[in-house]
Amino acid sequence: MKARRLETAVFRCLAGMLAAIALCGAATAQDDPAPLRAGCVDVAPLCTVAQNGEFHGFMVELARAIERHTGLEIEFEAVRIEDVIRLQNEGQLQILPGTPRLDTLAETNVTSEPVAQSETRFFVLLGNQDLVESGEPEGLNIAYVERGAGANFPQLFENNRVESRNTLDQIIIDLLAGRADASINSELGMSRLLRNLRLDSRVVAAGDPIASEPRLVYIHESRADVLGPVNDAIAAMQASGELAEMRQTWGIDAPDPVPDVLKVGSVGFPPNTINNADGTFSGFAVDALRNLADRAGLEIEFVAIDRAEFRAGPSSGTYDMLPLLGIGPERRERMDFTIPFETFPHSIFTRVGEATGISDLDSLEGRKVGVGAFNMSRTVAQAHGGLDVQVYNGPAAVLNALHTGEVDAILFVSSAMRKQIKEAGLARAIEEVSPPVLSVDGAAALRFGLGSVRERLNAVIPGFLISEDLQDLRQQYFGPPVFWTQTRIYSGVSALAVLFLAMIAFMIWQRLQRYRQQLEIDQQQRELEREQRASEELAKLVTELERSNRELDEFAYTASHDLKEPLRGIAINANFMTREIEPEEIERRVARMVELTQRMEKLISDLLYFSRLGRGESKSTDIDCDHLIRAIEGELRETMQECNASIVIETDLPVLHADPSKLKTVFQNLIVNGLKYNDAAQKAVEIGFQNDVIVNGSSMNRVFYVRDNGIGIEEKQRDKVFRIFKRLHPDSAYGRGTGAGLAFVQKIVEGYGGKITFTARPGGGTVFYFSLPLAQRENQASTDRRENVPP
Amino acid sequence: MKTDPTILIVEDNDDDYEACYHSLSKSSSLANPLHRCRTGDEALSYLLGTDAYANPRPATPCLILLDLNLPGTDGRDVLHRLKIEPTLKLIPVIVMTVSDDESDLRECYSIGASGYVMKPIDIDGFFQSIARLHNHWFKVILQPAPNEKEDEEELDW
Numbered sequence: 001m002k003a004r005r006l007e008t009a010v011f012r013c014l015a016g017m018l019a020a021i022a023l024c025g026a027a028t029a030q031d032d033p034a035p036l037r038a039g040c041v042d043v044a045p046l047c048t049v050a051q052n053g054e055f056h057g058f059m060v061e062l063a064r065a066i067e068r069h070t071g072l073e074i075e076f077e078a079v080r081i082e083d084v085i086r087l088q089n090e091g092q093l094q095i096l097p098g099t100p101r102l103d104t105l106a107e108t109n110v111t112s113e114p115v116a117q118s119e120t121r122f123f124v125l126l127g128n129q130d131l132v133e134s135g136e137p138e139g140l141n142i143a144y145v146e147r148g149a150g151a152n153f154p155q156l157f158e159n160n161r162v163e164s165r166n167t168l169d170q171i172i173i174d175l176l177a178g179r180a181d182a183s184i185n186s187e188l189g190m191s192r193l194l195r196n197l198r199l200d201s202r203v204v205a206a207g208d209p210i211a212s213e214p215r216l217v218y219i220h221e222s223r224a225d226v227l228g229p230v231n232d233a234i235a236a237m238q239a240s241g242e243l244a245e246m247r248q249t250w251g252i253d254a255p256d257p258v259p260d261v262l263k264v265g266s267v268g269f270p271p272n273t274i275n276n277a278d279g280t281f282s283g284f285a286v287d288a289l290r291n292l293a294d295r296a297g298l299e300i301e302f303v304a305i306d307r308a309e310f311r312a313g314p315s316s317g318t319y320d321m322l323p324l325l326g327i328g329p330e331r332r333e334r335m336d337f338t339i340p341f342e343t344f345p346h347s348i349f350t351r352v353g354e355a356t357g358i359s360d361l362d363s364l365e366g367r368k369v370g371v372g373a374f375n376m377s378r379t380v381a382q383a384h385g386g387l388d389v390q391v392y393n394g395p396a397a398v399l400n401a402l403h404t405g406e407v408d409a410i411l412f413v414s415s416a417m418r419k420q421i422k423e424a425g426l427a428r429a430i431e432e433v434s435p436p437v438l439s440v441d442g443a444a445a446l447r448f449g450l451g452s453v454r455e456r457l458n459a460v461i462p463g464f465l466i467s468e469d470l471q472d473l474r475q476q477y478f479g480p481p482v483f484w485t486q487t488r489i490y491s492g493v494s495a496l497a498v499l500f501l502a503m504i505a506f507m508i509w510q511r512l513q514r515y516r517q518q519l520e521i522d523q524q525q526r527e528l529e530r531e532q533r534a535s536e537e538l539a540k541l542v543t544e545l546e547r548s549n550r551e552l553d554e555f556a557y558t559a560s561h562d563l564k565e566p567l568r569g570i571a572i573n574a575n576f577m578t579r580e581i582e583p584e585e586i587e588r589r590v591a592r593m594v595e596l597t598q599r600m601e602k603l604i605s606d607l608l609y610f611s612r613l614g615r616g617e618s619k620s621t622d623i624d625c626d627h628l629i630r631a632i633e634g635e636l637r638e639t640m641q642e643c644n645a646s647i648v649i650e651t652d653l654p655v656l657h658a659d660p661s662k663l664k665t666v667f668q669n670l671i672v673n674g675l676k677y678n679d680a681a682q683k684a685v686e687i688g689f690q691n692d693v694i695v696n697g698s699s700m701n702r703v704f705y706v707r708d709n710g711i712g713i714e715e716k717q718r719d720k721v722f723r724i725f726k727r728l729h730p731d732s733a734y735g736r737g738t739g740a741g742l743a744f745v746q747k748i749v750e751g752y753g754g755k756i757t758f759t760a761r762p763g764g765g766t767v768f769y770f771s772l773p774l775a776q777r778e779n780q781a782s783t784d785r786r787e788n789v790p791p
Numbered sequence: 792m793k794t795d796p797t798i799l800i801v802e803d804n805d806d807d808y809e810a811c812y813h814s815l816s817k818s819s820s821l822a823n824p825l826h827r828c829r830t831g832d833e834a835l836s837y838l839l840g841t842d843a844y845a846n847p848r849p850a851t852p853c854l855i856l857l858d859l860n861l862p863g864t865d866g867r868d869v870l871h872r873l874k875i876e877p878t879l880k881l882i883p884v885i886v887m888t889v890s891d892d893e894s895d896l897r898e899c900y901s902i903g904a905s906g907y908v909m910k911p912i913d914i915d916g917f918f919q920s921i922a923r924l925h926n927h928w929f930k931v932i933l934q935p936a937p938n939e940k941e942d943e944e945e946l947d948w
Contacts, residue, residue, distance in 0.1 A: 557894070560889075560890075561860060561889045561890075562860070564889050564890075564910075565804060565807075565860070565889075568806065568807065568889075568910055569804065569805075569806035569807070572806045572807070572809065572810045573806060575810075576809070576810075576813075592806070596806070714863075716864070716868070717863060717864075720863075720865075726862075727862040727863070728862055728863040729830075729862050729863055730803050730829050730830055730862045730863075732829065739862075
């Protein structure tokens with residue numbers, strides 16, 4: 001595409017040079033050339049007369065091109081179609097550009113090289129192209145217009161049913177209805193009609209042209225001198241592609257096929273098309289077409305075009321579409337339009353304070369009115385008559401003309417001019433007369449041959465028209481500056497939502513923070529409590545340790561003193577022995593020494609046992625107390641018989657859970673003490689178990705008692721009773737002993753977490769109360785027993 | 792001179808008593824009679840003139856040799872009781888200790904002992920201790936006769 005463009009540019013350049021040469025030649029050949037007169041028969045797209053009297057069409061444009069290339073002047077005048085041949089033959093008209101070969105002119109006119117081909121083609125319903133692809137169809141119903149091009153192909157009559165119709169319309173209807181398989185028509189007329197009927201997407205030309213007639217420029221023989229330059233110009237235009245483009249524009253040639261990506265030209269006509277500096281495109285029309293293309297599933301790309309290209313209109317050589325263009329009858333001959341989706345109001349603008357009395361075009365009569373060159377206003381203003389219409393290129397020039405006083409008023413597309421005024425900073429100098437005086441429908445413009453594209457766009461335009469998208473675009477590009485635009489509302493709501501969320505988040509965060517602080521405080525408090533507990537425990541431990549140390553000291557003191565006693569005795573006896581001479585005395589001392597040695601051994605073993613009681617290495621089992629006591633009784637039987645003693649178990653005894661040997665030590669020592677320190681004739685030890693008892697003013701639960709009828713214990717000796725090796729009586733009184741028994745008992749009981757105490761009075765016996773670990777099942781059993789046992 | 796007053800020995804251990812007795816009686820100049828009590832209670836009965844000693848009441852001893860480690864009422868109890876009895880509190884009490892370590896000595900003096908002798912393993916050492924004791928109390932220190940000075944509570948000896 002690019003290469004072709006370059007090529008085109010080079011050719012144009014060459015053509016320009018050739019034209020210049022031709023112009024020089026013409027100038028020298030004829031100093032004062034009279035304008036060539038041309039007739040306009042008002043047949044689109046060849047030549048039509050607009051409202052404002054201007055001539056349009058392929059013939060006109062071709063003539064203008066020839067003018068540019070040759071320097072000739074060509075003036076058109078409207079003539080009736082039945083008069084044109086006569087006037088040309090008579091020489092009143094001297095040039096007839098771009099007509100098919102006309103034999104009736106041959107005698108008085110010369111003809112140029114061909115400028116185009118007039119083709120005759122098959123037309124079929126879309127999808128039926130293969131019926132005529134070969135060029136020699138068979139068995140078809142073929143229609144043609146009477147006296148039209150189709151009548152000239154007799155060979156088709158042999159193999160097909162060929163029938164004539166009165167009009168093109170009838171042929172199209174029959175094709176659509178299936179009453180004709182194909183038709184034979186002149187390309188130009190049929191294509192144009194189909195396009196105007198918007199049926200060009202349904203009925204299409206197919207196969208190669210059946211016939212091709214050249215289009216020529218007829219020049220009256222009186223001006224045969226210009227034939228050479230005209231032919232040169234034609235050659236140059238052919239070479240540069242200018243002619244081909246012209247043919248494309250006016251639909252003379254069959255159009256190029258639909259490209260994959262449609263090129264949309266943007267000339268930069270704010271606010272409809274805005275060509276941004278960074279190469280992007282925006283504007284109402286641009287965005288609207290983007291939206292439409294998106295809805296229709298079309299791929300488009302925008303390209304910047306200049307004003308010349310814009311005026312030339314879309315063609316396959318430059319661009320395929322314009323996003324939005326006012327629909328005018330003349331424009332329809334050069335391009336295709338979608339259904340309108342926008343209206344262009346055109347307003348009158350005046351300098352501030354000069355609008356009085358101006359309300360419509362009538363009120364502008366006799367005044368100078370500025371318009372844009374390629375603007376619907378111009379056509380309307382010129383067509384209105386009575387106005388002094390001044391034409392300027394582009395809105396800036398139009399506005400400038402008003403501002404500088406060149407014109408009294410301007411007529412222009414309202415929105416575009418408002419924008420121009422604002423940008424020029426002339427809002428206080430220029431005022432708009434409302435309401436607008438003219439409203440032009442606007443639609444997307446397409447080059448010929450894009451019928452399918454047009455139809456796809458047309459299919460989505462109604463939906464687009466009622467969409468919010470369109471409202472938004474209008475608001476965005478034409479609306480008054482509204483602060484609360486949709487976007488801003490969305491942004492505002494979003495911002496509020498974000499704020500709200502942020503507040504919630506903040507609150508949550510605060511809560512969390514507070515929670516964390518609380519946790520920390522709790523933690524610290526717990527730590528403090530832990531430390532306090534630890535220090536309390538430490539203090540307790542220290543106290544315990546101190547007590548333990550003190551006890552150890554006392555124990556060591558007592559033990560060492562007591563252990564020394566027999567040792568000293570041995571020493572004393574040994575010492576005395578050395579001085580003795582009597583054999584009996586010596587013998588007595590040796591015996592005493594042996595005795596002391598035994599006592600010492602007993603003390604040491606007791607001490608060892610006592611120290612071992614402190615260690616928790618014993619194994620606990622369930623022990624039947626009755627059984628245990630009976631066993632002890634059995635061991636003591638001889639002694640008991642000697643001293644007339646008895647052991648009575650007064651209550652049911654619970655099963656204990658403890659080390660059997662320790663339990664035996666406890667009961668044995670208490671029983672033996674009860675019998676040993678006893679002067680009664682009937683020595684008795686009574687054993688029992690009580691749930692509740694008050695001993696020395698304090699309550700005890702679940703305790704054993706061992707009661708004797710012995711000598712009792714003096715109150716002043718109370719705190720000596722449990723001291724190890726402490727005896728209350730000399731050996732001579734109640735026999736020997738180490739004085740360790742009750743120390744053992746206390747240590748065992750306390751070792752099990754129990755307590756031991758006693759009540760006694762001298763001569764009145766002693767009762768020891770103590771607790772021991774009960775077996776698991778006894779905890780329940782003892783509750784039951786409580787009711788059965790007398791206190 | 793009057794009759795030599797009694798020296799009271801409170802000692803339950805026969806071996807210790809024998810050793811003590813020998814060392815005192817071997818001292819030629821010591822003519823004082825000795826009386827032995829085996830328990831603290833007996834000693835108090837003897838001193839207070841109760842129970843078995845009520846009639847006749849024995850004379851107040853001039854010196855008490857007291858063992859601390861006695862069955863039942865021990866030396867400490869005896870000494871404590873003596874010191875609250877006006878008629879007895881002036882009797883010097885020599886405590887017979889097992890060791891001469893500081894805690895033992897402090898205890899002796901804190902409960903009002905006049906001195907101490909250590910029960911030695913080496914009997915000769917014990918003899919010497921008793922001899923020193925004898926010299927101190929009966930020769931060096933001129934001591935008022937306890938009987939005459941019964942009521943002189945202020946006497947500082």
